[in-house]
Amino acid sequence: MKFYNLKENDEQVSFAGAVKQGLGRNQGLFFPESIPQFDNIEALLALPMVERSVKVLYPFVSEDLTETELTEIVTEAFNFPAQIQPISENRAILELFHGPTLAFKDFGARFMAKCLQAFSKGKKVTILTATSGDTGAAVAHAFHGIANIDVVILYPKGKISLLQEKMFTTLGDNIRTVAVEGTFDDCQALVKQSFDDQALKEALGLNSANSINISRLLAQICYYFEAVAQLYRQQGAQALKEVVFSIPSGNFGNLTAGLFAKALGLPIKRFIAATNANDTVPRYLQTGQWSPNETVATISNAMDVSNPNNWPRVEHMLKAGLVAQDCVSSVSIDEEQTQMTMIQLAKLGYISEPHAAVAYRALQYNALDSEFGVFLGTAHPAKFKDVVESTLGQPIGLPKELADCASETILSTTSSTDFAELKAYLLS
Numbered sequence: 112m113k114f115y116n117l118k119e120n121d122e123q124v125s126f127a128g129a130v131k132q133g134l135g136r137n138q139g140l141f142f143p144e145s146i147p148q149f150d151n152i153e154a155l156l157a158l159p160m161v162e163r164s165v166k167v168l169y170p171f172v173s174e175d176l177t178e179t180e181l182t183e184i185v186t187e188a189f190n191f192p193a194q195i196q197p198i199s200e201n202r203a204i205l206e207l208f209h210g211p212t213l214a215f216k217d218f219g220a221r222f223m224a225k226c227l228q229a230f231s232k233g234k235k236v237t238i239l240t241a242t243s244g245d246t247g248a249a250v251a252h253a254f255h256g257i258a259n260i261d262v263v264i265l266y267p268k269g270k271i272s273l274l275q276e277k278m279f280t281t282l283g284d285n286i287r288t289v290a291v292e293g294t295f296d297d298c299q300a301l302v303k304q305s306f307d308d309q310a311l312k313e314a315l316g317l318n319s320a321n322s323i324n325i326s327r328l329l330a331q332i333c334y335y336f337e338a339v340a341q342l343y344r345q346q347g348a349q350a351l352k353e354v355v356f357s358i359p360s361g362n363f364g365n366l367t368a369g370l371f372a373k374a375l376g377l378p379i380k381r382f383i384a385a386t387n388a389n390d391t392v393p394r395y396l397q398t399g400q401w402s403p404n405e406t407v408a409t410i411s412n413a414m415d416v417s418n419p420n421n422w423p424r425v426e427h428m429l430k431a432g433l434v435a436q437d438c439v440s441s442v443s444i445d446e447e448q449t450q451m452t453m454i455q456l457a458k459l460g461y462i463s464e465p466h467a468a469v470a471y472r473a474l475q476y477n478a479l480d481s482e483f484g485v486f487l488g489t490a491h492p493a494k495f496k497d498v499v500e501s502t503l504g505q506p507i508g509l510p511k512e513l514a515d516c517a518s519e520t521i522l523s524t525t526s527s528t529d530f531a532e533l534k535a536y537l538l539s
């Protein structure tokens with residue numbers, strides 16, 4: 112299968128090309144030229160997660176990987192569970208945070224790392240990425256120890272929590288981290304300048320590993336299948352009500368993957384894209400006007416995005432009729448409601464963090480009793496320990512992954528926002 116550039120349709124590449132390139136010409140996103148159809152979804156759902164994921168993904172990657180190679184990649188990448196936990200009769204959370212960095216980004220980052228390893232064939236690659244928290248940890252852990260791939264992660268010095276910082280700055284080996292004396296936007300600007308520098312780009316084999324990479328989205332399709340499979344097993348295909356997913360959204364990669372799952376034939380009725388105060392998409396769906404405001408900081412900070420970079424893919428799927436126009440609605444939840452919802456969930460016996468709470472609140476607003484609502488748990492509550500503890504007024508424990516790295520030494524170097532300084536460092 113080929114992937115084409117949504118902006119310049121004549122640019123077509125294979126899966127390997129799309130993974131290595133990331134973005135197409137003129138910043139266009141890659142999109143599969145066709146959507147495979149599975150005629151026996153129930154048989155697929157009966158399979159174990161790894162086997163099923165190989166069947167779902169193989170049509171997309173068969174030009175570049177054998178089924179055996181794909182099986183190896185998926186087995187290594189998805190070595191932790193995605194778990195449905197019931198909240199009430201009609202509601203459940205899909206916990207996606209049982210990977211090494213306790214966030215759903217582990218699924219996409221680990222799959223991408225294994226694919227890139229297979230495709231770089233001994234050629235040197237440098238992953239250069241900016242992070243405001245979760246992405247850095249997922250990317251660092253996914254690529255740690257992979258031969259011929261160096262990783263450089265930029266982050267704003269003093270602007271992320273110590274625990275967040277320790278999750279990706281203490282690994283060493285092929286993972287280098289740079290604390291930039293500036294903001295997250297300054298970090299992103301430095302990454303952009305690096306990619307604009309053709310000589311540097313070629314010398315290092317730069318790749319950004321960010322959330323627009325098609326491999327990350329394909330990986331995420333698999334946990335929607337796993338969620339529906341678990342619901343079928345628990346409730347029976349006949350008894351199960353119509354399934355609605357509520358997705359805490361920032362760059363809308365998670366929603367894009369869900370829409371792919373639906374387009375592939377997975378029985379999902381519809382999606383609710385839940386945002387925090389950064390509400391470009393809910394306003395757009397209401398008014399038809401795309402008018403991003405200044406990004407505002409919230410307690411669900413992984414969703415503090417006002418110009419979501421995956422939206423062109425969502426828009427394309429809706430306009431091209433790959434999914435029904437009315438299968439996406441979007442709701443914005445403010446800070447007060449987010450905290451109230453965390454308290455409400457705690458009363459139901461479930462400790463959640465702000466991102467999942469935003470999604471649960473949106474479900475409570477928007478879903479009917481005749482629907483079965485699943486909201487996505489995108490991060491472990493301990494990753495947001497401070498806000499969870501202050502909201503709920505009770506201490507929460509640290510899981511082993513976080514407790515282990517808390518005692519390690521930070522190995523970062525410091526840099527100014529001057530591109531020349533970063534360039535010298537990258538070439539050293």
Ligand SMILES: *Cc1c(COP(=O)(O)O)cnc(C)c1O
Nearest residue numbers: 360361362363364365413489490
């Ligand atoms: C990245 C992230 C999101 C947003 O996901 P998108 O795919 O960018 O919409 C939500 N929650 C958490 C915890 C995240 O890290």
